Every structure is written in structure tokens, then in C-alpha cells.
Amino acid sequence: MEATPRTAETDLRADPEHPEEPDRVGYSLANVVEVLVACLDAAGVSSVVEVGADRGLLTRELLDRAGGERGVTAIDPAPARSLEALQRERPELELIRETSHDALRHVEMPDAIVIDGDHNYFTVSTELRIIGERAPGADLPLLLFHDVCWPHARRDSYYVPERIPEEHRQPLVRDSAILPGEPGTVESGLPVECAAEREGGERNGVLTAIEDFVSSREGLELAAIPAFFGLGVLWHREAPWAGAVEAVVRPLDRHPVLERLEGNRVDHLAGRLSAFRVMMNQHDDIERLTGERDRLAATAARQEDLLRRMLDSSAFGLAERVSRLRQGGRPMFSRDEVRRAIDG
Template sequence: MFLIHSMAHFSSIYLPVLKMTGARKICEIGSELGGNTSILLEYADENHGHIICIDPCPDNNFYEKLINKENISFIKDKSLNAIFNIDCIDVWFVDGDHNWYTVFNELSLIDKVSKRDGKPFLAFVHDVDWPSGRRDLYYDPSSIPENFLHDYSWELGTVPEQADLISGGFRGAGAFAWAHQSGGEKNGVRTAIEDFIADGRVDEVEFLSIPGVFGLGVIVSKNHPFLEEIKSLLEPFANNPLLIDLEKNRLENYLELIRRQDEGN
């Protein structure tokens, strides 16, 4: 309750992009409690759009509340099973399992279906900065092939600028596991994006990184008809020093709160 962490907090940045590009069909990977989905659904209501949510375990209250609405569809499955069966998506929101294997393959599948459907690539990807930017997070380690799975812990936590996990810090308390080490090959969300672009797409897409709330990455086709307008909207936020400092301060305060709670103060 003390940490804002939802992609919803970037809505003032991404909604102008949706409106400007006239996005109608939107896919969200990972709905969690529905905070960001509710904002996208309001946009769809106002703009004759449709939302597709991919989540193997959506929040029951949220799911039951919206399942009968005409402009939202739920796919209760893992993203890597579902993406190829969806067509004609204008914008993707990627906020599911925050590890290299999942994100790299999500982006690769999105690229394939976008080219198949003649759609320019446009994706908003959450958690590109600390703590998941360079360290894998696993909700279900058994779903990751062994050769892509780092050693992990359900109990230990992470703090900025330290590669090893610690007893304390930011941790999942049984909800998720961290890779023991940060950095290195095939580790973390930002690394997955960089590797996706380096895999023959350097001349095809651009990447903008917006600090705050664990970081928002925006990947857009260089042939997108609204490329320059999108960049004009987003570049003032990209790698913004003020936002970087605010996020650093926010995380320091949160980690200090955790430390005091751990010590019983």
C-alpha cells in the first residue's frame, strides 16, 4: 500500500499517444488488479475501442465485474500461448512476467503478428528500470525453460546497485522470486528489449525509456505513421534527470520503510 507500482500511473503519458494515433484495438498482457485495464477500458468506451486482456489468473473481483462488457475480452492463458492467436492490435501493453525469457519472446511474437497483420509496432513495456530491468523476476519459475532460468530465491530481496540478493530489501514474500544475481546475459526486462532490438531490428524500431514507477519502455516502428508525433510527446520524459532523481528518492524511502519494518521499529 506504500508503493505505487502500476502502469496506470503512466496514463497521462500513454493516453495522448492512443488518442493521437486513433488506437482502437488494444492488448494488455498482465492485468493484475485491473488498475491499468480500467483506464484502458474507459478510453475504449469513449473511442469505440476494444481491449483484450491476457492473464492466466486475473483478479476474480475485477474479472467478474467486467466479463460481460462488450468492449473487453479476457484470455485466461499465458501470453506466449495467446499472442499469435490475436490479430490487428494497434497498441500492446506488456506488464506480465518480468523476466528475460518471457519478455523477449513476447516482443518477438508481437513483432511477428504485427508484420503478419500489416500493423506498425507500438508497445508500452513496464518495469524496464530497477528492480526488474537487469534482474529476472519469476511468478512461476516452472514455466521458464531450464537453460533460461537463473538461480532464484523466494525469500531474499534486492536493493539498488547491489548485484547479490540480501536478507531484507524489496522481496516478494512468496508472491514472486528474484534471480540471485542482477546483470549479465539474458537477465531482466531491459536486457530483453535490448536483445530483441539487436536481433535484426535496429533499423526497424526505436526505443524510449521513461523513468519513474519502475520505468516505462516504449518501442515504436520507425515506419509508424505517427512516429514523429509520438516522439514529440514522449521525448521530454525520456531519460529525464528530474524523473530519475524522483524515482531514486522514492525507492530509497520505500526501502528505508522496509528496513524499519524488518527491525520492528
């Protein structure tokens, strides 16, 4: 196991599976791997369960830390192609294709659990209840969470809202945008596919679920590191490694400089993603207008061909002569006039 700080080697730029994400968005916990691994090392962790592995960016870091040994389990009901490719590349990875609520009921309790799955109160609180029942008191594993800061700290989001019982779902908004300081939705901001209409209130958000869990049990400590949407660290103060973990995270816990940096990052990110969305909409408009132009050009070409064939027909000549007779020698139209109109 590595015991010294290191820099992540994972490429955190845009993934081909997610072309809508400009590079360096920061959606992965791999962005804070140095702090996360320091917590694992401080607790002497040898087995890790990752809930919600997405593209496998953090998973690869956890596997590298394990040094080829078993001990890393990823839980994801719909693993990305890159995560499945990682499992083929690294057979020591155990991949459980189940929801967290199903998998956590039977998976062997590890030394640490990383929770970065569906970002809503019901999902996270149920995950914590299952873990707490299986590992009560000081037996609680070291728990690490993503999205304990804006936007998901106090606002639910849902990958598959139908999986959440209706009575536990917030009123939803789809394909919208949000901004810090705005509890509702906005025209232009950070895009959300399916999230709560409003930020805040009871039973809303990841951090709210964690805080409610902490308040319902004795001896728990929580730190929130405001970087890349927030890293949460939860442990029992009677765990033999509690002091070592606290020494890692307390200097960073809700640090005001980090909070300002994260706020600035999110503001710039929202602006960049808004511009990206505008650009994509303009691209769609250009494609639509190009298609309309091509359709009109094809129609005009067919009409021109029809007119030219009509000009060369005996029927047109007869119509021209009849018109000349009726108009006293000056027809309403002639072949020459029609040809000049077609040729421009």
C-alpha cells in the same frame, strides 16, 4: 476517444487482495496513465491488448478511454478477483485466460500492446518475437512496457518459474530482498518472491530483452521513462504516427531529474517495506508468544486444579501423617504449605 491529457481516477491505494502492499507502492502502470494514454492518442490507437492485467487498475483506465466501445483485451492466465469483477461490470472487456505466449499467437493484432506480465528475459523476448513475426516492419504495433527501470530492467523475476525452460532461467533466490546498487540480495530492502540471484549480465531482465530485440531489427526506436519502475515505449520509425509518439516521449526519455526522483522514491519505498516486514514479523512473534502464554496458563490451571483435588483427598492426608511419623513429628509438606504455594 479522449485526446486531451487527464488525471487517473483509479484508486491506487492498497488492495484487499494484496494486504501486504502498503498504499502507493506503484506496482501498476496506472500510475503513469497520463503519459501512456498520451502515447495511445498520439498513435490514434483504437484497439489495445494488455498483457498481464493484474488487478485491473490500468484496464479500467483503458476501458474508460474506449468510452464503452470494444477494443480492450486483457491477457492473464490467473486473473485476480477484481479483474474478473471488472469484466462482469464492463462486458466490453475481452479477458483471455491464457499465458501471453499462447494468446499472442492467435489474438488479432491490435494498434497497441501493453506488456506487463512476467518480468524476465525469456518471457519478454518470446513475446516480442511472436509480435515481430506477426507484425513485421512498420506494421509493428505501438508497444508499451512496464519495469524497464530498477529492479526488473536487469534482473529476472518469475511468477511461476516452472513455466520457464530451465536453460533459460537465471539461478534463483526466493523470499529475499534487493536494493539499488547491490547486485545480489540483502537482509532488508524491496521484497522479492522469486528472482535472479544476481542483477546484470546477459539474458537477464526486461530492458535487456527489449534492447536485444531492438538491436536485432531495423528501424525501431525505444524510449524509457524513469517513473514508477519505468515505462518503456517502442515503435517503428516508419509508422505513420511515429513522429507524434516521439514528440510525447522524447522529452521524458531517461530524463535525469526523473531518474533522481525515481531513485529517491525507490529508496524510501525499500525502507518503508522493510519496516513493514519487520512490523509483520514482530506481529507474528507477538501472536506466537501470546499463544505460548495461553498454553502455559492453561497447563498451570490444570496442574493447580489437580493439586487442589489432591489436597482434598484422603490419600494426601494419609501421606501427610506418614511423613510426620517418619520425620519425627515434622512432615516434609503439609496441606497449609501446599495451599499457600498455590495461592501465592
